[in-house]
Amino acid sequence: MSCIASRFDQLRVVSSARWLAQDLVAAQVLPVVHDLGLDVRSRSPRTAWWAPMRFASRLVATTGRNPFAAPGPHFTAGLDRRWTARLVMTTTVADLTAGAHVALDGPVHVKPAELKHSGLPAQVVTDTGAARAAVAAAGLDPGTVVQLSKVIDPVAEFRAFVRHGKVVTVSAYLVAGVTWDAWSSQDAPEAGEAARFAADVAASVAGPDGYVLDVARTRQGAWVVLEANPAWSSNPYHCDPAAVVTTVLAAHQQGAHRWRIDPWLQRTARPLPVCEGA
16 A cells, blocks of 8 residues: 555545446555545545535535645646746636736636636636626625636647646547547547646646646647646546546645635535434
């Protein structure tokens, strides 16, 4: 058992998708338990979690502990332009809707910076004014951080799991309009170039001990960073299960990269029922 795995007794995978837990069982790193997320079955600090952010925020509200690490909402905007190949900006909902200056011309890609929210799915809008209107209508918290960027034209998108600054596994998830579930792990698109680019990026930044980096190749052949996300809430696609699990475990860390829960999630999170004996 690795040093990382020895800190934990189990990994609970909170998802309605049984296949996700089954895929991670194959890692044989530590016991993996499928959990529907209806209550808290374990409050032990030796339990690790793969879970959507909404469940994770409720878990923190229930237990009073926040074991999760994340890149943070400003990670992509803080990267050197050689990695993003475009202007990427972050601002709060309050500042943007109040008319704070945003130096982006033409079409804009807008999304919550580190949150999935049905009121504001990642989207391209005509201009900054349309982005401001979309954000204002989304029902987010004034303190929620949103990301705006110039539009690029990706033709192939890949997810890299990064552990201790090293890329440990990579999978394509969207190539020429075809999504990852159309392939098996044996016939998935080759990811060597993506892995090398992601490794260069990961080596240049101080990220958490575990996170994911989404990168893309554009129609012009350039490689760019799309975004970074917490390893403990990211789809593994066709990545190596053992590398995914050890990265998720590494993302349960203390320190500077502790997950800062989005204000909207924090405000709407309700403690979970606690199962007797948990």
